[in-house]
Amino acid sequence: MKKLSHIDKQGNAKMVDISNKQKSFRIAKACATISMNNDTISLIQSNEIPKGNVFTTAKIAGIQAAKRTSELIPFCHQLQLSHIDIAFFPSNNRIKIISTVKTKEATGVEMEAITSVSVAAITIYDMCKAVDKLMKIGEIALLEKKGGKSGHLDSYRPKVGIITMSDGVVSGDRENISGKILAEKFRSAGCEIKEEISLEDGSRILEKTIKSWINSGTELIISTGGTGLGPRDLTIPIVERLFDYRLHGVEQALHSNGRKTVTTACLSRLAAGVIKQTIMICLPGSTGAVKDGSSVLIPMIFHAFHMMKGEGHK
Numbered sequence: 396m397k398k399l400s401h402i403d404k405q406g407n408a409k410m411v412d413i414s415n416k417q418k419s420f421r422i423a424k425a426c427a428t429i430s431m432n433n434d435t436i437s438l439i440q441s442n443e444i445p446k447g448n449v450f451t452t453a454k455i456a457g458i459q460a461a462k463r464t465s466e467l468i469p470f471c472h473q474l475q476l477s478h479i480d481i482a483f484f485p486s487n488n489r490i491k492i493i494s495t496v497k498t499k500e501a502t503g504v505e506m507e508a509i510t511s512v513s514v515a516a517i518t519i520y521d522m523c524k525a526v527d528k529l530m531k532i533g534e535i536a537l538l539e540k541k542g543g544k545s546g547h548l549d550s551y552r553p554k555v556g557i558i559t560m561s562d563g564v565v566s567g568d569r570e571n572i573s574g575k576i577l578a579e580k581f582r583s584a585g586c587e588i589k590e591e592i593s594l595e596d597g598s599r600i601l602e603k604t605i606k607s608w609i610n611s612g613t614e615l616i617i618s619t620g621g622t623g624l625g626p627r628d629l630t631i632p633i634v635e636r637l638f639d640y641r642l643h644g645v646e647q648a649l650h651s652n653g654r655k656t657v658t659t660a661c662l663s664r665l666a667a668g669v670i671k672q673t674i675m676i677c678l679p680g681s682t683g684a685v686k687d688g689s690s691v692l693i694p695m696i697f698h699a700f701h702m703m704k705g706e707g708h709k
């Protein structure tokens with residue numbers, strides 16, 4: 396069973412920190428139903444309810460509710476919503492309400508969609524209660540959620556290899572925290588961690604290790620460390636000569652995200668490219684850089700494997 400993200404180690408409620416998450420297009424749809432007498436539905440459709448136009452008022456109320464969800468639900472984040480739509484579908488003895496909410500933010504909008512249809516249903520109840528005493532608000536449910544980690548474009552999960560370049564880790568003077576973070580992040584995303592190794596900075600067997608892993612079926616290799624400006628920071632020169640081609644967009648995204656939190660991130664010589672049919676990405680060795688890099692790569696990099704298989708952009 397997954398741990399609850401809104402509970403800390405002491406069991407106290409907390410707001411999830413999404414500072415390092417990437418903004419992306421996200422959409423959620425939710426539905427609610429309200430049952431009532433068929434005569435009431437006829438009055439709504441003919442605009443004869445004394446309080447006014449029911450569907451228009453309920454739609455406005457639902458839109459307002461979506462925009463103010465963070466004020467109603469304690470741990471919801473304030474989001475800039477790009478689109479909200481609410482549709483009503485009258486049928487025998489009930490009205491179905493469907494809300495569609497879109498955003499380009501770092502977290503999903505399912506709570507905004509659910510809140511929207513809930514308030515729309517309550518508004519219909521309020522406007523019609525004078526003529527129908529037996530109305531009931533029924534099932535409220537999330538119909539669909541797209542974007543973020545649940546994005547439908549990123550179903551493929553590659554076999555992953557993780558290389559830690561560090562004299563301190565190899566000598567035992569330093570714990571391999573960055574390597575563990577990478578393994579945990581990609582394993583949590585559904586990937587198989589096929590290979591793991593720690594090597595000295597500038598190790599002569601780095602190239603041999605990469606080629607061996609590629610031949611054994613490793614599809615995504617992530618290295619951490621050896622990307623700085625020191626005389627033993629040799630990861631990038633070794634790996635660059637192996638690339639068939641670079642993934643400049645991935646490199647730019649990693650640099651851009653890193654600079655948001657650490658201004659000196661621009662001094663790291665990270666790299667991304669393709670060797671045969673394997674993607675290799677070289678990240679800096681700090682735990683912050685690894686966490687930031689993982690937030691950029693997961694699940695974005697998984698879509699690259701769809702493209703390499705000829706499936707293109709969907």
